Amino acid sequence: xxxxxxxxxxxxxxxxxxxxxxxxxxxxxxxxxxxxxxxxxxxxxxxxxxxxxxxxxxxxxxxxxxxxxxxxxxxxxxxxxxxxxxxxxxxxxx
Amino acid sequence: xxxxxxxxxxxxxxxxxxxxxxxxxxxxxxxxxxxxxxxxxxxxxxxxxxxxxxxxxxxxxxxxxxxxxxxxxxxxxxxxxxxxxxxxxxxxxxxxxxxxxxxxxxxxxxxxxxxxxxxxxxxxxxxxxxxxxxxxxxxxxxxxxxxxxxxxxxxxxxxxxxxxxxxxxxxxxxxxxxxxxxxxxxxxxxxxxxxxxxxxxxxxxxxxxxxxxxxxxxxxxxxxxxxxxxxxxxxxxxxxxxxxxxxxxxxxxxxxxxxxxxxxxxxxxxxxxxxxxxxxxxxxxxxxxxxxxxxxxxxxxxxxxxxxxxxxxxxxxxxxxxxxxxxxxxxxxxxxxxxxxxxxxxxxxxxxxxxxxxxxxxxxxxxxxxxxxxxxxxxxxxxxxxxxxxxxxxxxxxxxxxxxxxxxxxxxxxxxxxxxxxxxxxxxxxxxxxxxxxxxxxxxxxxxxxxxxxxxxxxxxxxxxxxxxxxxxxxxxxxxxxxxxxxxxxxxxxxxxxxxxxxxxxxxxxxxxxxxxxxxxxxxxxxxxxxxxxxxx
Amino acid sequence: xxxxxxxxxxxxxxxxxxxxxxxxxxxxxxxxxxxxxxxxxxxxxxxxxxxxxxxxxxxxxxxxxxxxxxxxxxxxxxxxxxxxxxxxxxxxxxxxxxxxxxxxxxxxxxxxxxxxxxxxxxxxxxxxxxxxxxxxxxxxxxxxxxxxxxxxxxxxxxxxxxxxxxxxxxxxxxxxxxxxxxxxxxxxxxxxxxxxxx
Numbered sequence: 001x002x003x004x005x006x007x008x009x010x011x012x013x014x015x016x017x018x019x020x021x022x023x024x025x026x027x028x029x030x031x032x033x034x035x036x037x038x039x040x041x042x043x044x045x046x047x048x049x050x051x052x053x054x055x056x057x058x059x060x061x062x063x064x065x066x067x068x069x070x071x072x073x074x075x076x077x078x079x080x081x082x083x084x085x086x087x088x089x090x091x092x093x094x
Numbered sequence: 095x096x097x098x099x100x101x102x103x104x105x106x107x108x109x110x111x112x113x114x115x116x117x118x119x120x121x122x123x124x125x126x127x128x129x130x131x132x133x134x135x136x137x138x139x140x141x142x143x144x145x146x147x148x149x150x151x152x153x154x155x156x157x158x159x160x161x162x163x164x165x166x167x168x169x170x171x172x173x174x175x176x177x178x179x180x181x182x183x184x185x186x187x188x189x190x191x192x193x194x195x196x197x198x199x200x201x202x203x204x205x206x207x208x209x210x211x212x213x214x215x216x217x218x219x220x221x222x223x224x225x226x227x228x229x230x231x232x233x234x235x236x237x238x239x240x241x242x243x244x245x246x247x248x249x250x251x252x253x254x255x256x257x258x259x260x261x262x263x264x265x266x267x268x269x270x271x272x273x274x275x276x277x278x279x280x281x282x283x284x285x286x287x288x289x290x291x292x293x294x295x296x297x298x299x300x301x302x303x304x305x306x307x308x309x310x311x312x313x314x315x316x317x318x319x320x321x322x323x324x325x326x327x328x329x330x331x332x333x334x335x336x337x338x339x340x341x342x343x344x345x346x347x348x349x350x351x352x353x354x355x356x357x358x359x360x361x362x363x364x365x366x367x368x369x370x371x372x373x374x375x376x377x378x379x380x381x382x383x384x385x386x387x388x389x390x391x392x393x394x395x396x397x398x399x400x401x402x403x404x405x406x407x408x409x410x411x412x413x414x415x416x417x418x419x420x421x422x423x424x425x426x427x428x429x430x431x432x433x434x435x436x437x438x439x440x441x442x443x444x445x446x447x448x449x450x451x452x453x454x455x456x457x458x459x460x461x462x463x464x465x466x467x468x469x470x471x472x473x474x475x476x477x478x479x480x481x482x483x484x485x486x487x488x489x490x491x492x493x494x495x496x497x498x499x500x501x502x503x504x505x506x507x508x509x510x511x512x513x514x515x516x517x518x519x520x521x522x523x524x525x526x527x528x529x530x531x532x533x534x535x536x537x538x539x540x541x542x543x544x545x546x547x548x549x550x551x552x553x554x555x556x557x558x559x560x561x562x563x564x565x566x567x568x569x570x571x572x573x574x575x576x577x578x579x580x581x582x583x584x585x586x587x588x589x590x591x592x593x594x595x596x597x598x599x600x601x602x603x604x605x606x607x608x609x610x611x612x613x614x615x616x617x618x619x620x621x622x623x624x625x626x627x628x629x630x631x
Numbered sequence: 632x633x634x635x636x637x638x639x640x641x642x643x644x645x646x647x648x649x650x651x652x653x654x655x656x657x658x659x660x661x662x663x664x665x666x667x668x669x670x671x672x673x674x675x676x677x678x679x680x681x682x683x684x685x686x687x688x689x690x691x692x693x694x695x696x697x698x699x700x701x702x703x704x705x706x707x708x709x710x711x712x713x714x715x716x717x718x719x720x721x722x723x724x725x726x727x728x729x730x731x732x733x734x735x736x737x738x739x740x741x742x743x744x745x746x747x748x749x750x751x752x753x754x755x756x757x758x759x760x761x762x763x764x765x766x767x768x769x770x771x772x773x774x775x776x777x778x779x780x781x782x783x784x785x786x787x788x789x790x791x792x793x794x795x796x797x798x799x800x801x802x803x804x805x806x807x808x809x810x811x812x813x814x815x816x817x818x819x820x821x822x823x824x825x826x827x828x829x
Contacts, residue, residue: 008708009701018698025690029683032827041667044823051819059701060812066639068277069646076650079305079392080657084664086393087341090408091665203640270647278640308651312658316768323747325764327662333757338665342658 009058017058024051102509102606120205121609126190127507128212133187134576136178136219141569143171148531148565151558154550164548165234166249170226172237173254177261178219180492181350184357185268185303186215188499189296191507193272195600195607196290198281198616198631203274211267218261225253236546238347241328241339245320252321255314262307262314265353269303272296281599281631283618290598290622291374294381295360298388302349302356306392310346313339337402344395352391354488355455356384358495359426362448365502366430368596369445370437373623376429383422390419400471409468416466423459427452443517444594447498450525454490458483461536476546479539485532497524500579505589509605512582520578523571530564597621597628638802645806649813652776656817659769663824666761673758678828680745681766685736686826689729690818696725697815700784700808710798712791719788722811726781733774737767766825773817780811 028047032040057063062070103123106112116124147167150159159167190208194201202208226232229250235243239258244251276289276297289297316327317339326332328339367374374380396404396412430452439445461483464470474480505511534557539545543554550558592601599618603611616631667674703718744751745763752760787807790796796803 008705014701021694028823048820048823052816055812055816059697060809076653083345084661089411090404093405093407266651270644273647274640274644278637304647304651305654308655309658312655325747327764333761
């Protein structure tokens, strides 16, 4: 096996991640039943981000990829956040 | 020294018909040449359209075209020049050919994907041209496709949008390919501090291609959805917001300016040290400024929207951010000038084009500050001042860098030289024609002549006449340059492997390079601008 | 000198492509964010008309299919090819089921006149019209990606069957799986933003 391939993750590890994802889905559905005003959206986004990072780091093996790739993902997300954020300087103050 | 009849990768392989040998080749050099020929052809058709626009504007009133034809002319001129020439021009042609050669690789990371990029580009181009002759007639929206007009005009906008989407996809794939190549295929010893500055600029460009182009993709899809289905996402009568279209469009299209100009700056950074016989001044600063321009350039799209009805807070912030981009751009210019200082400058054609770039780009950049400042922008917005500024940056910048690259790398690609004297004369004619063409535009714009009209008030006629005459001078110069280059690549004197005595890696193999570039991965032992080490890896 | 196959390079290429997919959907999320800020009440009313049960079902389906494709890769790398193929089949089946449920959901909306040009949609407040417009575009584009992902995995399944994707040369499956996970990732955000709004 060449050195650029990563160790296969065990079935147990993957299944645990899946189980966590199910629990988080339950939580996000549960939270949505209570009206917390603006907090609802942020809670939904927060839980979704948590789920997304589980998928990214375990299912997509980012944990065992070079750190450079993690940095690149960060750049991509930062770019998206900036695009949305700067647009709000227009939308909120118009 | 190679045998003088060695044609390297240009040698026909006799495996299949000659045409297939090229259009299905996965060799990065052949794909690069395919790009070169296609962008060259589209450039010439764009020039022709530009000449027609100028001819219409030689006198007030209808001259050769009706208002509707004029709208189609400038839309097409914009689409062809932007999407088919400037964006793929330097990365597609010279990036493809030089990237693997300059980092000591055999090819790009994904050769077949590379070929797919070219095919998608050709498909998109074909669709863009088809949109002229089918459906409701040629699009008349301008290359910006602003809603609500673009979602309602009966002309053939949908097909043109689909073409833009496909060309964008091609651009993304090229970006993916280049970033992976630079990360994975550098030759031993070619660490990041030894990357040629052209590669640094391609790297920054490729990131912008990957992260900004998809936003354009979704934007044109949304306009198509509006035209075909009609959810009213940008229609104020149905709760939509047309200004959001402008945000989405410029989120791509402003960084796209840097997709166009960054590789051009890379070319200039290659040429100036070679023809000053001095290592480049401030290598790290130039490399970092490429990345800084890519990053900062992604934050300034709002300066296209100062008169759109956007909030004053946003105008203030985008204006401020716009001025920030001037810093890394100026870092480059100052470092180029510092490289020239006390160098042993030889004014050969590539250098002449490079120097013209620095001069014209500076004019373009400085007039950009007038537009980036909200108060002055409101005065000159949508006038010919903008047209003049834009062409100083895009043509005076990227166009001249493209010509510089042609003159600099043609001996590398074909192993032959063009006629130096004719090249110099052509350069002079182009330079004069260019300034005659575009400088009057800025003056007439300051006096209030709006852009995108086929007609104007009589007192603008003098400057418009000068501008149109300039367009003819420019066209003559371009014709002379292309004929000279063509003759050079076919029958010019043999150039030898390294006619300019440059120290970057692409000059180490024979010219033209052999099919596999390097017989084994070269061990790189010096920086790209150690000119005393020229010819050694 | 021949080029060595570079598995890490291929994965990096796929990741970069996924970044651009992220930004593609990013444009839609930008519109969503702006319009949510402008029409919060209408978006909540619109969200309540979506079937949260079907949405939750689809979420579980995608998460599970993400698991099966990750398991398939591990199985292949452990040399258990048969198991890998079964898991891939399960993933593809889940994707088809997802699309079916999505179809049922759209059908129900159409039956209520909520489609472009439909009388019901036109009579809604403008904020809700925007909500449903975005809903159809976003889930439609996502559905298209589900289809592409499923086709990619089907092709990989064929290659695995023919022995061209193996434990030593698994990059095709790795990249197919990466693409599939992206489809899941996007849905993880679509689900609460559209179905669970109050």
